[in-house]
Amino acid sequence: MxxxxxxxxxxxxxxxxxxxxxxxxxxxxxxxxxxxxxxxxxxxxxxxxxxxxxxxxxxxxxxxxxxxxxxxxxxxxxxxxxxKGSIEEIHRSQKPEDQPGHPVHTYKLENKEIDMLVNFKIQLHFDRFKVEDSSDNVFKLIEDLNLLIDLDKHYSRKENLLFPFLEKYGIFGPTKVMWGVDDRIRESIKTAKQVLTNYTNHDHQTAVNSIEFVIREVSEMIFKEENILFPMALQHLTEDEWVKIAHESDEIGYCLTSPTVEWKPERKALASSAMSEGFIRMETGFLSIEQLELMLNHLPVDITFIDQDDVVRYFSHGKERIFVRTKAVIGRTVQNCHPPKSVHMVEEILQDFKSGKKDSEDFWIKFKDKYVYIRYFAVRDEKGTYMGTLEFTQNIAPIKEIDGEKRILG
Known part of the structure; x- marks a missing residue:
């Protein structure tokens, strides 16, 4: 060498x-x-x-x-x-990303708050904890980590809005790597909080190691985003794509801070495409496109359709979705919509559907205050040819509480 x-x-x-x-x-x-x-x-x-x-x-x-x-x-x-010391600085004559409300401006605004929380507040309380692991010092670190959990929104916007556009330009490697590191950071915050919540003097070194890991990994991710990810994205994404990301960011939310103004590029506003006035004829009736979309969005469940090539083609968007979906996933393969550690499970389900081994697969999990029932169905035509997969997600907690009867007629 x-x-x-x-x-x-x-x-x-x-x-x-x-x-x-x-x-x-x-x-x-x-x-x-x-x-x-x-x-x-x-x-x-x-x-x-x-x-x-x-x-x-x-x-x-x-x-x-x-x-x-x-x-x-x-x-x-x-x-x-x-x-770190060898990435060349990219000079741009015009910097829309410096304008308030631009997605990159917002990401960087959040990073400043994250950096302040991790390398000032948490570091200060951590230094005190290493000298004296009193209950007060432990409690302050737990409070800090509770704030840092908000980091999930920053990472989720990156993964569900920015990554899909990068992948359209053939950039897959960095997105997969970074998503995996994001998940590792999420897990490390939860682990550190758990260690501190159940803290005893015997856990001192474990607590020290876990907090050091969080501080180091979060700080490294800030550097990777600002010196690798954001410049790379700015090289490729169009203004229209940044507008779409900015428009959908509210749906996921922000971390520790939020944009104070809406970003409006100095150009004619994007014209919204009008909904077609046509009707869709089906075997058992016909509906206007507006009626069909309203009907799907009023179902007490979330549905997502993936075509035969594993590409996300549609998702319903009711008032209270269980899991975040953004329009950026449309046209993206379902494998790239999941963290790397769970892709193998997605692949296995799809393979079983395509081969005819299975027609459905069910999962149920506890998520926040919900008990979520997740069902996958293989969609086949009248000849049995695989046409795609339907994901059906429902909060069944209220249903599990039902008892007795409630009749329409007395």
Whole structure:
């Protein structure tokens, strides 16, 4: 490896050569070499790299080199340690992302609040806790972590609104890696809170380790977003796509702060497409498009339809959805709408439906104050050909409480 670098030291590396050297360095890390051992080689090999090359590197590691998503996630913090001082600054002549209400402006606004919470408030209380693990110091950290749980909204907007657009441009690797790290951070916050809630003196080191992990991982994610994800997204997404993200962000919510104004680009407002006045004729009747949509949205359940190619084609949007859905998922494969750790289960269900092994699959979980019944049905035509999957989600908590009878007629 070092011999290859020395032979090229005096030469100008092209993009392909640089990419190959980067992959070799990451593979060295994968095999156990330390960050410090490869840092000099990295600097000699590439100097500075662009946001685009980081994206291509992670994607190539998974697609061309066959390194699992989980391994790239494990190396993600190592990537950051190396890339931190070597990501080239991208200068933009106009910066709509600096305008209040722009999704990137909002993400960065939240990151400032998250950074203040993690690296000032939590760090302060954590330093006190390490010296004296009194109940008061434990309680303050629990309160801090309760605030940090709001981070889920920041990550959910990123995963359900921003990632789908990046994937339309063929950027899959970084989104899968980052979603996996997001889930790891979510879980680490819950773990740290649980350790502190049930705290005893014997758990001191466990508590210290868990809080240190949260502080480090959240801080690293802020860096990755602002220096890798957001610049990469700004390179690819159109103004119309940013408008769509801004429009749908309210549905998921914001973390610790929120935009004070609506972002309106300096151009003619997007014209909303008028609903067709036509009717849809079905076997047992016909409805206008408006009637059909109103009917579906008034069902006491949430439904989502995935076509035969695993692409999300429709979801109902009643007043109180159980799980968040945004319009950005339309046209996206269902596999990319789930965290990496649950994709294998989605694949298994779809395979069973396509092969004819199963026609339905049911799950039931407790979610917040609800008892959720989730049903999947294989949709087949009259010849039995698989046409897609229908997801049917319902809060059955009120139904479970029903007793006796209530008749229409006395």
């Amino acid at each position: 070092s011999e290859l670098i020395n032979n090229r030291e005096q030469q100008t590396l092209n993009k392909t050569e640089r990419q190959e050297l980067l992959k070799a360095i990451i593979k060295d890390l994968h095999m156990g070499r330390s960050v410090e051992e490869v840092r000099d080689e990295f600097e000699k090999a590439v100097g500075t790299i662009s946001i685009e090359e980081i994206s291509q590197l992670e994607q190539a590691l998974m697609e061309e080199e066959g390194i699992p998503v989980e391994e790239v996630q494990r190396l993600c913090s190592v990537h950051t340690a190396i890339f």
